[in-house]
Amino acid sequence: MRFGEFLAYYLKSPLGIGSLAGSAGLALLGMALGLPFLPSAAGALALALLTGVVSLAGGAGARAIAEAKGVERARDVRRRVSEAEEIKSRLAGLRISDAEVAAALGAVVLAAGEYLESCKTRESYDPEANFALESALEIVGLHLSESNETSVERRFSLPDENPFEDPKGRVVAGLKEKASTLRRARLGMEGGLGAGERMAIEEELR
Amino acid sequence: MIRGKKNRAPLGVLAALLILFLAPAALPALSTDLESADITVVLGTEGKAEVFYRLYWKASGGKMHGFYFQGEAFEPVWNLERCFADLGDGSRVPLEIKALGSGRYDVVLERGKGFTGEAYYFLNYAGDFGSAGLVGLTRSVESGELIYFDWAPVQWDEPLKARTVRLVLPITVGGESLSEAERGAVPLRTEKSVNAENKVDFYGSKGGDGKYYLTLRFHQESPGPRAAQRLRLYFPRDYLPIAALGASASPSPGPGDLSQPLLPHAAEPEPLPEPTPLSKAARLPPAVALPLALGLVALALYAYSRKLAGYGKKAALVKDLSWAGDSWIPPKLFSGTYQVKGKVAQDLHPVQVALLLELPLARVVALMLEGLRSQGIAEVLEEDPLRIKILSAERAQEEHEEAFLACFDAEGRVLSGLLMDFFEARLKELQEALWDCDMEATKAYYREKLAEAELAEAEADGERLAAWRASNPHWHYWHGYYHVRRYPEHHAALGLPQELKAGYASFMKSSSCFSGCFVPAGAGGAAGADGAAGACYSACHNACHDACHSACHSACHSACHSACHSACVSGGGH
Numbered sequence: 001m002r003f004g005e006f007l008a009y010y011l012k013s014p015l016g017i018g019s020l021a022g023s024a025g026l027a028l029l030g031m032a033l034g035l036p037f038l039p040s041a042a043g044a045l046a047l048a049l050l051t052g053v054v055s056l057a058g059g060a061g062a063r064a065i066a067e068a069k070g071v072e073r074a075r076d077v078r079r080r081v082s083e084a085e086e087i088k089s090r091l092a093g094l095r096i097s098d099a100e101v102a103a104a105l106g107a108v109v110l111a112a113g114e115y116l117e118s119c120k121t122r123e124s125y126d127p128e129a130n131f132a133l134e135s136a137l138e139i140v141g142l143h144l145s146e147s148n149e150t151s152v153e154r155r156f157s158l159p160d161e162n163p164f165e166d167p168k169g170r171v172v173a174g175l176k177e178k179a180s181t182l183r184r185a186r187l188g189m190e191g192g193l194g195a196g197e198r199m200a201i202e203e204e205l206r
Numbered sequence: 207m208i209r210g211k212k213n214r215a216p217l218g219v220l221a222a223l224l225i226l227f228l229a230p231a232a233l234p235a236l237s238t239d240l241e242s243a244d245i246t247v248v249l250g251t252e253g254k255a256e257v258f259y260r261l262y263w264k265a266s267g268g269k270m271h272g273f274y275f276q277g278e279a280f281e282p283v284w285n286l287e288r289c290f291a292d293l294g295d296g297s298r299v300p301l302e303i304k305a306l307g308s309g310r311y312d313v314v315l316e317r318g319k320g321f322t323g324e325a326y327y328f329l330n331y332a333g334d335f336g337s338a339g340l341v342g343l344t345r346s347v348e349s350g351e352l353i354y355f356d357w358a359p360v361q362w363d364e365p366l367k368a369r370t371v372r373l374v375l376p377i378t379v380g381g382e383s384l385s386e387a388e389r390g391a392v393p394l395r396t397e398k399s400v401n402a403e404n405k406v407d408f409y410g411s412k413g414g415d416g417k418y419y420l421t422l423r424f425h426q427e428s429p430g431p432r433a434a435q436r437l438r439l440y441f442p443r444d445y446l447p448i449a450a451l452g453a454s455a456s457p458s459p460g461p462g463d464l465s466q467p468l469l470p471h472a473a474e475p476e477p478l479p480e481p482t483p484l485s486k487a488a489r490l491p492p493a494v495a496l497p498l499a500l501g502l503v504a505l506a507l508y509a510y511s512r513k514l515a516g517y518g519k520k521a522a523l524v525k526d527l528s529w530a531g532d533s534w535i536p537p538k539l540f541s542g543t544y545q546v547k548g549k550v551a552q553d554l555h556p557v558q559v560a561l562l563l564e565l566p567l568a569r570v571v572a573l574m575l576e577g578l579r580s581q582g583i584a585e586v587l588e589e590d591p592l593r594i595k596i597l598s599a600e601r602a603q604e605e606h607e608e609a610f611l612a613c614f615d616a617e618g619r620v621l622s623g624l625l626m627d628f629f630e631a632r633l634k635e636l637q638e639a640l641w642d643c644d645m646e647a648t649k650a651y652y653r654e655k656l657a658e659a660e661l662a663e664a665e666a667d668g669e670r671l672a673a674w675r676a677s678n679p680h681w682h683y684w685h686g687y688y689h690v691r692r693y694p695e696h697h698a699a700l701g702l703p704q705e706l707k708a709g710y711a712s713f714m715k716s717s718s719c720f721s722g723c724f725v726p727a728g729a730g731g732a733a734g735a736d737g738a739a740g741a742c743y744s745a746c747h748n749a750c751h752d753a754c755h756s757a758c759h760s761a762c763h764s765a766c767h768s769a770c771h772s773a774c775v776s777g778g779g780h
Contacts, residue, residue, distance in 0.1 A: 093596030095612035109599070141616045144624075148615075151623030 006065065010052065012072075013064030019051035074123055080130055081119045087133045088112040094140055101143055101168060104175035108136045111182035118186045129185030136178040143171040236268030238779025241324075241367050245359045248374040251447050253336025257282070259329040259359075263779060269320025272301070274778045275329065276310040277360035280338040282331030287641055289330055291315055294323040298546055298642055301327065314780075341448065344440070349395065351443040358436040363777035369426045369435060371404075372411075376447055377420040379410040384420075392420065393445055397438040400424070404435070550651045551639045556659075556683035557606055558636045559652045567629060569690050572697035574610050576686030583607065587618060590701030594618045604680075606632070620702065659684035660691065 010016040027044030031037060055061035092109045096102040112133055119125045146167045153160055187194060193201070244260040257278075263270065289301040299319055304312040313327065335341040340357045359371055379388060389408050400406070405425040410418030426435055554562065556577075560570045575594065578584040583602055587593045595618050602608050613625040640648065662674035663685050675681040689696065 089599070090596075090616055092599035093611075094616060095596075095608055095614075097609070097612045137616050144615045144621060148621035148623040151627050155623065155626065 009065040009068045009072075010056075010061055013061075013068040015055055015060060015064035016052070016068075019048050019055070023048035023051070077119070077123055077125050080125045080127075081116060084112070084119070084125070084130045084133050085116055087137050088116060091133070091137055091140065094144075096140070096143070098143075098147075098168060100172055101140075101175070104172045104179070105136075105140060107179040108133075108175050108182065111179040111186070112136075115182045115186040115189075118189045122189050124189055126185035126188060129182050132178040132181035132185075136175055139171055139174040139178070143167065236270060236780070237266050238270050238273070239264045240273075240362055240364055240777060240779065243359065243362070243366055243369045244372075245370065246372045246374065247357070249335065249341070249355070249376060249448070251376045251449060253334060253341050253448050254332060255335045255341075256285075256330065256332045258288075259327070261327040261329070262324065263327060264324045265320075265322050265779060267322075269322055270325075270779050271318065271320045272312060272314030272780060273327075274306075274310060274780075275303075275313050275360060276308075278309060278331075278333070279340055279357065280333040280335075281309065282311075282333055285330040285332065287330075288328060289313075290328055290642070291321075292326045292328070292546075293321045294325060295321075301329070303329075336448070343443065346440075349440070349442065352395070352440045353443055353446045353448060355437065355439040355441075358434050361432045361434055363431055365428065365430050365433075366426075367428060369429050369433075371424045371435060371437060373422045373424070373437070373439075374411050375420045375422070377445070378417045379420045381418050382410045382412065384408050384410060393442050394422070395440040400437055400439065404437075546642050547644050548647050549643045550648045551643045552651070554636070554639060554648075554652065555604070555606060556680050556687045557632060558639065559656070560687060561629075561632060561636055562640070562652065563649060563656075565690075568700050568702050569697075570629075571625075571700055571702060572690045573683060573686040574606075575697060576689045577683040578602075578607060578610070580682045580685055584611065586697070588701075589697060589699045592620045592701050622702075625702070656684075656687060656691075660688045663688040664692075 011020065023044035026047060027040040030040035030043060052061060055064070088109060091105060091112070094105065096105055115126075115129050146164050149160075149162065152158065191198075241262040241264055243262075246258040248256045248258075250256075261273075263273070284303055286300070286303065289303060291299050291301060293299060300316045302314050302316050304314075306312055313329065315321070335355075335357065341353065341355050344352050344354045346352060355373070359369070384392075392408060396406075403426060405423075405427075407423040407425070409421050409423065411421040413419050422439070424435065424437060426433070429435065557570060557574060560573055565573070571592075575584065575586055579586070581602075583598045584594050584596050587595050594614055596611055596614070602611065609628050609631065613621050613628050615621055659674075659678070659681075662671060665671040665674070675685075678684055
């Protein structure tokens with residue numbers, strides 16, 4: 001961690017904010033008691049620096065920095081999970097007339113739901129799984145676009161300008177792969193072991 | 207078409223024996239009589255034509271189920287949507303039409319129904335007159351190049367009180383009645399026999415487009431058994447706007463040959479074999495007749511089991527056939543002539559009502575969106591271009607809703623091709639619901655219902671509004687209907703594909719949908735603005751009926767009747 005980053009986390013921590021606020025309060029108090037501005041400000045700054053050095057030497061500053069970093073990470077996780085939830089919600093809302101594609105999409109939505117539950121429980125996320133969700137949305141978009149084009153081409157007897165070989169098979173395979181990625185991600189977050197493996201461990205420990 | 211008497215006679219005797227064996231009391235008692243035949247031929251500009259038969263039958267002494275239809279010069283493409291019978295008790299019964307081979311069809315009331323008294327049977331089919339050589343080009347020394355029309359309705363094996371053929375041509379005229387000058391201006395030439403055998407008249411038939419089309423009427427009083435009504439007409443080449451005749455028509459008979467028969471198949475029919483009298487069969491010794499009859503029963507049962515075994519395969523084919531049928535049979539705006547007066551389809555969805563009342567399609571979309579919004583299923587994010595957000599992942603209660611939501615992509619943008627599919631599907635459903643309904647009465651009913659919905663939705667009294675909604679399962683959409691009518695500015699700027707910005711009638715006629723088909727009002731099938739969507743699935747129905755019919759209608763029935771009534775004319779009420 002670079003010094004600037006270190007300092008930023010300290011200043012964002014409750015200890016950093018408290019020491020700055022306390023120093024500023026003392027400076028204001030000094031000026032209120034009739035002390036000149038410069039000595040008051042210099043005194044406050046010195047106090048803040050002293051508090052920082054002491055807290056860092058004593059370990060409280062490091063803990064504050066770690067906590068601040070944890071808070072920011074949690075915020076980032078929430079944002080990522082929220083984005084993934086939005087995508088999952090859009091996928092779930094889509095109506096696909098083709099039963100096979102709809103079933104594959106259903107598998108993605110189900111796996112995404114389980115993955116997101118796991119994310120919330122463990123306050124974590126898997127970038128690969130999030131990317132898989134985005135990809136699933138894109139794949140379904142391709143399917144719908146192709147269905148629409150096919151309909152228009154059939155209606156107006158137009159040639160197929162953008163041939164798409166075996167669209168259904170490829171879309172279904174793509175969606176199943178994304179569902180698999182999501183399930184793997186959930187499993188990874190839950191320790192990387194499936195129920196069968198965990199049961200085997202339990203049995204071994206008896 | 208006419209089989210030799212020698213070949214048919216033994217089978218006829220056997221069949222007669224079987225009938226005597228199986229139903230000794232019923233058959234001799236039934237007496238059927240075809241009173242009159244009204245035929246309308248609507249000739250299109252491509253040389254294809256639609257043919258409508260209205261046959262007035264009387265039956266006594268038993269139940270009449272149907273009759274045999276035979277003698278058309280081409281293979282009819284049946285439109286089962288318009289094949290039905292109006293019975294004396296006011297009911298309407300669809301017909302089952304089974305091909306018996308050699309251009310012969312068994313036309314019966316569905317599910318073995320029968321009637322006593324009187325009934326009108328309505329038949330409708332189409333054919334390519336140009337390809338069949340019934341319409342084509344010829345030449346005369348005096349008149350130059352001509353278009354000929356050479357066709358005859360089927361002959362019947364019994365005398366009729368009257369027979370009328372109306373030929374509707376793709377020529378517009380001023381109105382229903384033609385002045386003397388207009389009549390004189392019709393450059394019609396006929397064979398002498400046409401004038402000698404028919405009373406000929408001219409008038410205008412109103413088409414679905416509001417125009418009147420030249421109609422020639424050929425009327426015969428009391429035509430005898432097997433009497434022909436061959437119509438051999440000629441028009442100057444430039445008079446009839448019929449395209450692509452040169453290549454498809456049969457070879458021209460050449461200059462000065464107008465007096466010769468133009469078409470071999472339209473020549474006068476050969477004398478028909480007399481049906482085998484039952485009394486003759488009955489004179490066979492019982493020792494011969496009984497084994498023969500039992501043998502025939504065994505044969506019939508064997509044939510039936512074979513048919514039944516093949517049914518599965520036929521049923522499997524229906525899916526493919528229906529797809530093919532969708533693509534090659536253009537749906538038609540259907541007519542009011544087949545409506546049951548006063549019959550109203552009372553369970554239409556508000557979206558179907560909107561289509562029936564020709565609300566612009568963009569407003570129908572608005573109605574759908576309003577219905578979905580009020581249920582919390584979707585909301586509009588942008589109007590132009592339209593973008594929605596689907597709020598619920600749960601399956602909607604109505605199929606319409608799911609189908610509508612399937613027309614939007616992952617961004618919530620409308621997919622124009624799928625939205626057109628959506629409207630086509632709704633229009634097909636509408637047609638299925640309305641095929642025999644009185645269009646005006648149905649519209650009036652729903653205008654009243656809409657007024658009621660508007661009153662209810664504007665109701666300040668919460669209890670009364672709740673009661674109205676509770677009694678109307680589609681109230682969200684009645685609410686939507688009310689909303690889009692009450693607030694025309696709401697969703698007024700919906701960005702939709704151009705094809706969907708018109709009413710459904712013009713949508714139906716546009717290349718983005720089906721090709722509209724003209725059926726003039728006087729043709730027993732007036733296309734009207736009142737029509738609904740197309741009958742894409744006639745081929746499917748045909749195949750389905752055929753498959754069902756094959757399985758359910760015993761070989762005994764059809765084979766025996768076929769054998770007994772082997773004449774190549776239509777008739778043989780049974």
